[in-house]
Amino acid sequence: MxxxxxxxxxxxxxxxxxxxxxxxxxxxxxxxxxxxxxxxxxxxxxxxxxxxxxxxxxxxxxxxxxxxxxxxxxxxxxxxxxxxxxxxxxxxxxxxxxxxxxxxxxxxxxxATPSERSYAESHELSERERDVLVLVARGYTNKEIASELNISPHTVISHRKNIVHKTGIRSVAGLTVYAVLNKLIDSEQL
Amino acid sequence: MNKITYTHDTSRLSLDMKIVELIDCNSSLLSIFDRLDIKLPFGDMSLSEMCQRDGYPAELFIEFCNMHIDLSHRPNLDMLTTEMIPHVVSYLRASHNYYLNYMLPHVASHLDEILTHCDNLSRATLRRFYDDYAKCLTEHLAEEEATVFANIDSHTTPSTNLDTLDTPHDDINDRTNDIASLIIKYLPEQAPTKARCAMLYDIYALRDDLRRHSNLETYILKPLIAKLKTGSHQ
Known part of the structure; x- marks a missing residue:
């Protein structure tokens, strides 16, 4: 616990x-x-x-x-x-x-951490969630992501919660590895 | 004989239980004997006889066993005294040694085998992630050594700042879970199952051990130091 x-x-x-x-x-x-x-x-x-x-x-x-x-x-x-x-x-x-x-x-x-929650039924990230994930992996802050994607910081937080829930990965470093393993980001973008 | 019996969902441990029964009840308890450097064989020795032989507080030993078997177990602090603090530290220190000198290198060697099957970018990113994790854990343990254990060694326990024992446990726990998720769910299938499973066994063992370690600090070491501080102010 x-x-x-x-x-x-x-x-x-x-x-x-x-x-x-x-x-x-x-x-x-x-x-x-x-x-x-x-x-x-x-x-x-x-x-x-x-x-x-x-x-x-x-x-x-x-x-x-x-x-x-x-x-x-x-x-x-x-x-x-x-x-x-x-x-x-x-x-x-x-x-x-x-x-x-x-x-x-x-x-x-x-x-609640992902392991304490029931696992998400769909693990597929939406297009917007993938956009947010890539920027998280590139080290952007929530405010910078909001500005880049033209959405509010609170929407960014909501996307990030969904990403954590769907992937089961909580740390920024872990999400970066996820983005690399899933070919969402290349070495140029890191 | 002073008999103490604890009942949980998973165990029923008592001081007059034979060591062989205790280990038979949960073989992973062997790690406690290993870390306390308690010599085998035990013959038909009971837990209290073994503690008496080795000069170890039996009430503390049984709480270590209870908290090892059941993560939700909370110790009976009325049975524990501040004189037991050095024994607690000795156990925690042995655990640090186990994480740093056995577990982390062991997991790293499994990871290296897995990474040979990944592309360059995945290899570099995953390796960096693990190295950062190992560094974070190592730094946390070093801080505990420097700010808590060192004070206890030098008999200046009451001046110990207990915040160090709290600081980044959740972060370490998150990262440990993240490693497991990445290996189970997302690592490309070229990575051999045998190496992947070997790494996962170790990661889950490390995660559970770190939770027990954190529980010992929170529910035994901190209250005993607090008890000592209260005593020193009276």
């Missing part, structure tokens, strides 16, 4: 500490850290190396300016009414009314 490192980016102390208390008692969670939205988030993420970030939707704009956040699965915390566009940025959300079990199951869903 993998154990997960969780980071909470939440301006409200009550919500942050409530979530931290729930997650600290969860055996699958190795460590829970809280980061204040006005802290140096990129630095804190590099130190804490989370597997998942729970971030309040009211500070979702932080995701635009923090490259480290782009490559980590996120769960939106909804504690107030937010614009639909903001809500749509999150594939997984919890609210202040969510039960402890709902919070845990959202985390499990987001961070």
């Amino acid at each position: 993998n154990r997960y490192r969780v980071v909470i980016i939440e301006p409200a102390t009550l919500i942050a500490e409530g979530l931290q208390a729930i997650l600290a008692a969860y055996p699958d969670v190795e460590r829970v850290s809280c980061i204040e939205p006005n802290a140096d988030i990129a630095h804190q993420l590099r130190i804490t190396e989370p597997d998942v970030v729970l971030i309040n939707m009211s500070v979702a704009h932080l995701m635009d300016s923090c490259e480290e956040l782009e490559s980590i699965p996120t769960i939106g915390i909804q504690s107030a009414i937010v614009a639909p566009a903001t809500q749509n940025r999150f594939a997984h959300t919890i609210t202040t009314f969510s039960s402890a079990e709902a919070v845990k199951s959202a985390i499990r869903e987001v961070v």
Whole structure:
């Protein structure tokens, strides 16, 4: 069983500490850290190396300016009414009314490793997923991939999740080997 | 005799169990004897008799066995004392030695055989991937040696920063799984099955052993060091 490192980016102390208390008692969670939205988030993420970030939707704009956040699965915390566009940025959300079990199951869903999931029925990558994979193998960041393919960083993250799910390979180095073995990339492109 | 019995899905171990029964129950437990350099033969010796003979804490030894057999087993910390820390470190250090000097070179030699059947680019990329993996694991183990084990050796255990024991286990675990996936699913069929299977046996054995290693650090070494820190502050 993998154990997960969780980071909470939440301006409200009550919500942050409530979530931290729930997650600290969860055996699958190795460590829970809280980061204040006005802290140096990129630095804190590099130190804490989370597997998942729970971030309040009211500070979702932080995701635009923090490259480290782009490559980590996120769960939106909804504690107030937010614009639909903001809500749509999150594939997984919890609210202040969510039960402890709902919070845990959202985390499990987001961070489950390929071996813990059922294997994907189709292992065939879509054309877009192949495009993303090639750029990942060439060392592009999510932001650079988004710009190159003219899609949003969150769509890139979604493609990357699908690629991991379909190939069963999680590391960038492993995905590079996959791209080479499947002739998706040649020596000129590496 | 002080009898301790643990029951799991897979095992029922007790201190008065004969060593031969213990190994018969799960032959991979031999690796514990090997790493602790416990001398064979055992004759009809029980586990507690063997521990008494070799000056090894029996309660710790049985927890090593339990955690080896069952990855979800968690030790009874009430039975473990801070005096056992050097024994834990000695075992973890022997495991480091096993990974660095046996497993990694062994897997690399299987990989080399497989790579002779790949094209140049695949060969170079896969080899680099494995070398990076081996480097990452080696660096992590060296950091544990330098920041945790060295403090214990020099009797400055309470000043140990335990974060090192956490740092990149998940990354190493991901990469270990990635190697297995690449060999099983994507390596071209020209690569010989025998070498491929030999490598996979080793990779899965290494993965499982690293998980056990991580569990020993998390559920035995860290709590015992924490217990020692608490004691030193009182």
